[in-house]
Amino acid sequence: MSVLQSILLVTALAGTASVLVAASFSLSFLSKMVHxxxxxxxxxxxxxxxxxxxPEAFTMPGVNPQLLFATLLAGLLGFFLLEKISLLRHSHHHEGDGHDHHHGHDAEVAGRSGWMIxxxxxxxxxxDGVLIAAAFMADYQVGIFTAIAIIAHEIPQEIGDFIVLLNAGFTxxxxxxxxxxxxxxxxxxxxLAYFFLERAHAAMPYLLVIASSSFIYIAVSDLIPxxxxxxxxxxxxRQTILIACGVGLVILLSLLH
Structure with missing residues (x-):
């Protein structure tokens, strides 16, 4: 199997395995206690x-901290503006879907946080795909272990994503x-990393910061209120204890990672 074929196979598995594992928790018993x-x-x-x-973005070699902070600020303001102009407002829990929603429910359910997540x-x-490709291009075994580590640390985030989507009205x-x-x-x-590894690596810290800005914005502007x-x-x-449990889960898997 060529390096490119290995990257295609493993990135597909890494991208879906953590989602399926998280779904087995989130869409079964966790969905019954969304609040x-x-x-x-x-x-x-x-x-x-x-x-x-x-921290991963800021510790990458050659990054400009001021530019990363500017990217974080731009990301937060960007998601605010997208929400404000309703580009990301769309309900995925419809009237007439068997849940006895009153008329106007579709307009009231805010799916914006779901789209932003x-x-x-x-x-x-x-x-993550860039990281896996870079690892495979260095050594096949390193690529496999990198993919396993990424799947493990993605699981808690995917659980959080599912809860946000259900809370936003997604079926x-x-x-x-x-x-x-x-x-x-x-x-x-x-x-893309296979063909343009150097450019992909250069963009990684800024992509991580933009992704982080969406997580922070959703938590602070939508969920905490x-x-x-x-x-x-x-x-x-109870809310404080549960927040601590979420933080602890990420820390635990990060330590194992």
Whole structure:
């Protein structure tokens, strides 16, 4: 099997395996307690962005920290503007779907956070594909281990993504389908890296920062305000514990990684 064929096969597996594993949790018992799991998603998204992706971007050789911070600011403002002009507002939980929604439900359900999480996830998977391709081009065995490590550390983020999509009104089927499509962005990243490795490497830190900006924006602007609507002290304590669980899950798998 050639290096390119290996990259195609392994990036496809890496892009879909973590999604399917996360779906087995998120779309079964976790989907029955979406409101509680929103707190876990906040912890996962913030920890992924602030403890994993951003440090990785800032420690890459040759990066300009000021330019990366400018990219982060541009990403946050960009997602704000996209939400503001309603480019990403689209409901995937429709009236007449058997859930007894009242008239006007489609207009009220905000799918914007779902679309933004897909944008960030797609960019993140693209970067993973670049990493896998670079590893395979160095050594076949290193490529295999790199793919396994990426699958492992992607699982908690994918769980968080599924909860965000369900909370945004996506059906289980659509959440799975769109996450799988985003997972295949790893194949695109792998192929482009195979032919343009140097350019792909140069863009990686900025892509990681843009993906991180989507995770931070969704957690802070969409999910946390939902949690504030349940201000009772017992509920607040539970939310804090669940956020800590999400952060702990990312830290644990990062340590294993």
């Amino acid at each position: 509680s799991m929103v707190s876990v998603s906040v912890g996962i998204l913030l920890a992924t962005a602030l403890l994993h992706s951003l 897909l944008v960030g996830d797609g960019i993140h998977n693209f970067v 289980r089927t659509r959440a799975l389908m769109y996450n799988l499509i985003c997972g295949l962005a790893a194949v695109l990243g792998g192929v 939902q949690m504030h609507r349940r201000p009772h002290w017992a509920e607040s304590l």
